[in-house]
Amino acid sequence: MSADETVVSLSGVDVHFETDSGINPFADPETVRAVDDIDLEIAENDVVAIVGESGSGKTTLGKTAVGLQKPTGGTVSYRGQDISEARNWFSKPEIPFSEIRRSLQIIHQDPESSLNPHKSVRSSLEQPLKKWQTDLGPEDREARILAMLERVGMSPPHDYAQRYPHQLSGGETQRVALVRALLMNPDLILADEAVSALDVSLRVEMMDLMLDLQDSFDTSFLFISHDLSNARYVAEHAGGRLGVMYLGELVEIGPVEEVLQNPQHPYTKVLKWATPSLEIGDSTEPPIREIDIPDPVNPPSACRFHTRCPNATTYCQETAPEPLSTDGSDRRTACHRVDEESEYWQRSPLEGARLDR
Amino acid sequence: MSKQDGIATAAEDSDVDPILRIRDLTVRFEMDRGTSRVLNGVDLDIRRNEIIGIVGESGSGKSMLASALLDAVVAPGITDGEITYHPPTDEPIDVLDLSEEARRQFRWEEISMVFQGALSSFNPTMDIRGHFEETLEAHGYPIGPGIDRAAELLNDLYLDPDRVLESYPHELSGGMKQRALIALALVLEPEVLVMDEPTAALDLLMQRSIVSLLADIRDKHDLTMVFITHDLPLVTKLADRIGVLYAFEFVEVGETEAILRDPAHPYTRALLNATPNLDAPLEEMRPIDGSAPDPVNVPSGCAYHSRCPLATDDCEREQPRMESVTGSHDVACHHWTEVDEIPLTNEVDR
Numbered sequence: 009m010s011a012d013e014t015v016v017s018l019s020g021v022d023v024h025f026e027t028d029s030g031i032n033p034f035a036d037p038e039t040v041r042a043v044d045d046i047d048l049e050i051a052e053n054d055v056v057a058i059v060g061e062s063g064s065g066k067t068t069l070g071k072t073a074v075g076l077q078k079p080t081g082g083t084v085s086y087r088g089q090d091i092s093e094a095r096n097w098f099s100k101p102e103i104p105f106s107e108i109r110r111s112l113q114i115i116h117q118d119p120e121s122s123l124n125p126h127k128s129v130r131s132s133l134e135q136p137l138k139k140w141q142t143d144l145g146p147e148d149r150e151a152r153i154l155a156m157l158e159r160v161g162m163s164p165p166h167d168y169a170q171r172y173p174h175q176l177s178g179g180e181t182q183r184v185a186l187v188r189a190l191l192m193n194p195d196l197i198l199a200d201e202a203v204s205a206l207d208v209s210l211r212v213e214m215m216d217l218m219l220d221l222q223d224s225f226d227t228s229f230l231f232i233s234h235d236l237s238n239a240r241y242v243a244e245h246a247g248g249r250l251g252v253m254y255l256g257e258l259v260e261i262g263p264v265e266e267v268l269q270n271p272q273h274p275y276t277k278v279l280k281w282a283t284p285s286l287e288i289g290d291s292t293e294p295p296i297r298e299i300d301i302p303d304p305v306n307p308p309s310a311c312r313f314h315t316r317c318p319n320a321t322t323y324c325q326e327t328a329p330e331p332l333s334t335d336g337s338d339r340r341t342a343c344h345r346v347d348e349e350s351e352y353w354q355r356s357p358l359e360g361a362r363l364d365r
Numbered sequence: 366m367s368k369q370d371g372i373a374t375a376a377e378d379s380d381v382d383p384i385l386r387i388r389d390l391t392v393r394f395e396m397d398r399g400t401s402r403v404l405n406g407v408d409l410d411i412r413r414n415e416i417i418g419i420v421g422e423s424g425s426g427k428s429m430l431a432s433a434l435l436d437a438v439v440a441p442g443i444t445d446g447e448i449t450y451h452p453p454t455d456e457p458i459d460v461l462d463l464s465e466e467a468r469r470q471f472r473w474e475e476i477s478m479v480f481q482g483a484l485s486s487f488n489p490t491m492d493i494r495g496h497f498e499e500t501l502e503a504h505g506y507p508i509g510p511g512i513d514r515a516a517e518l519l520n521d522l523y524l525d526p527d528r529v530l531e532s533y534p535h536e537l538s539g540g541m542k543q544r545a546l547i548a549l550a551l552v553l554e555p556e557v558l559v560m561d562e563p564t565a566a567l568d569l570l571m572q573r574s575i576v577s578l579l580a581d582i583r584d585k586h587d588l589t590m591v592f593i594t595h596d597l598p599l600v601t602k603l604a605d606r607i608g609v610l611y612a613f614e615f616v617e618v619g620e621t622e623a624i625l626r627d628p629a630h631p632y633t634r635a636l637l638n639a640t641p642n643l644d645a646p647l648e649e650m651r652p653i654d655g656s657a658p659d660p661v662n663v664p665s666g667c668a669y670h671s672r673c674p675l676a677t678d679d680c681e682r683e684q685p686r687m688e689s690v691t692g693s694h695d696v697a698c699h700h701w702t703e704v705d706e707i708p709l710t711n712e713v714d715r
Contacts, residue, residue: 284598
């Protein structure tokens with residue numbers, strides 16, 4: 009992976025939103041820290057899956073990585089070009105913003121609303137080609153569109169090209185969205201909960217298609233999901249990494265097999281518990297102290313997971329853990345428990361928590 | 366009422382104590398291009414105090430079954446067949462033959478329901494307490510003890526009753542709203558709770574948390590639960606029995622353990638093998654070929670024959686009847702004895 013060139017690099021990225029203080033103009037605006045100090049590199053042909061609960065900031069992180077959301081701190085760069093800088097045309101960027109925009113594509117969670125209901129599949133797919141591949145004539149455009157539809161299993165392609173979005177099933181609409189993204193020859197596709205709205209039986213099929221296309225088009229994928237088993241499926245097939253987000257922070261990231269087989273962060277273990285497997289028998293109590301995720305407006309101090317963590321001690325309330333690599337690999341975990349020498353082990357557990365190794 | 370009967374294991378149909386007996390239940394819509402049967406002659410006994418999981422793909426008829434249980438199929442849908450409700454003490458009630466007033470009481474007080482689009486079930490201009498009071502009032506229940514019961518239910522669902530009751534819906538997260546809705550559905554002490562995809566819009570951690578709380582709620586309140594979902598692994602730890610719907614009919618019904626370990630229908634096997642799982646080897650996860658049938662044009666014979674690897678000419682001609690595999694495990698397949706030809710790829714943990 010290190011041999012490949014980095015496509016997108018995030019360094020110390022913050023995305024903070026100021027919430028409106030409502031009708032009282034004197035109240036202090038509150039800040040939502042959707043993404044807080046995140047470093048992440050995505051190489052060519054790389055697949056990174058990010059998991060987390062609703063409200064963990066994973067969508068904001070994804071949008072920031074593809075240049076749809078401006079970071080309020082830190083930098084996001086595309087092949088060495090700072091994306092925020094490229095937005096200013098007078099800064100004379102080495103890579104123009106339009107090129108960056110084309111190279112970083114997105115597929116949304118809700119495929120129905122990502123296609124114009126008044127446009128046929130053909131005209132939705134012609135649009136990007138007309139704009140970016142001006143050398144293609146109408147016949148060539150048509151041929152490419154039909155070939156791509158055939159490629160994603162929408163056969164006969166002539167029939168599908170004439171259809172309107174309401175004449176497609178959820179899975180088919182998502183395929184059209186995928187084709188539209190791929191027609192731009194992107195370097196990176198952000199797939200934000202791209203399979204979550206599909207039926208379980210269709211998810212594997214859609215993920216297989218994405219993996220197949222990732223391989224043959226040399227595209228990188230940033231795959232965002234709340235479902236660990238989907239994230240694992242995509243990342244493990246592609247030999248990629250898995251990142252776990254909690255309240256704006258990346259609490260654990262590493263090669264997907266390692267993270268899943270030996271999760272180091274207690275939150276990763278909680279997500280593993282929450283992943284349905286075909287188990288019989290009595291359901292166990294959730295291994296968290298609070299079911300609801302805290303309000304991201306005022307996230308808990310120090311380690312943000314301490315209010316729910318089954319293993320938190322008083323040290324976790326006071327000191328925020330730094331992302332640590334334990335064995336020199338590219339695995340990082342932000343938890344005091346990773347550090348054998350930490351003062352964490354001397355402190356007493358919080359109410360309801362247990363200090364066990 | 367005997368709890369033993371409700372959770373009896375390998376009992377014959379005549380021995381179990383059903384709270385709901387469904388016979389030949391059909392829901393149809395007359396459409397320009399033909400009759401659309403979105404539920405086709407379904408038979409099922411729901412046992413007292415059990416949690417039964419009803420699993421099926423989109424468009425298998427599972428939401429229609431939920432609506433039909435409360436005789437709440439929207440016009441122009443036509444419901445035929447028999448649904449008999451057996452209250453703990455009184456005489457059995459024919460659900461599809463209730464007067465309007467009796468049906469109004471029957472819903473909420475006997476059978477209560479949490480719908481799929483639950484997050485929009487609340488009135489945005491009314492606080493949560495208002496919703497509880499309105500429900501209690503409409504059914505002539507005293508408000509004071511009712512609100513106390515609501516607070517207890519909210520507390521059982523890991524919610525802070527004081528805070529939630531005073532909140533407006535927009536002030537609660539999706540997971541909180543969903544739990545408040547479950548509490549609302551239980552405030553009139555119904556015997557049966559029907560849930561249609563009650564957790565579908567939530568993230569996995571919240572889904573699993575809610576499912577684990579439901580088991581406690583059932584035990585505490587002696588409830589019967591019908592949990593309808595497209596997500597088989599979500600219910601395996603919760604449900605006592607599982608019914609698999611395919612093309613508007615049950616293809617297999619049995620104890621959860623039997624369904625997972627010895628599924629007798631090829632479709633159930635395909636469904637299990639298509640389930641993403643953290644432990645299963647990746648190469649062995651298979652999507653299900655083909656797509657679910659159109660309710661106007663259900664294939665002749667066995668509706669699954671066009672997707673089934675075991676299908677023969679018989680399957681095209683003749684519709685299989687429900688047969689007994691073992692005591693309470695039933696399957697509708699001509700070739701269930703050969704089903705081991707489709708290997709199971711997912712390990713089942715205990």
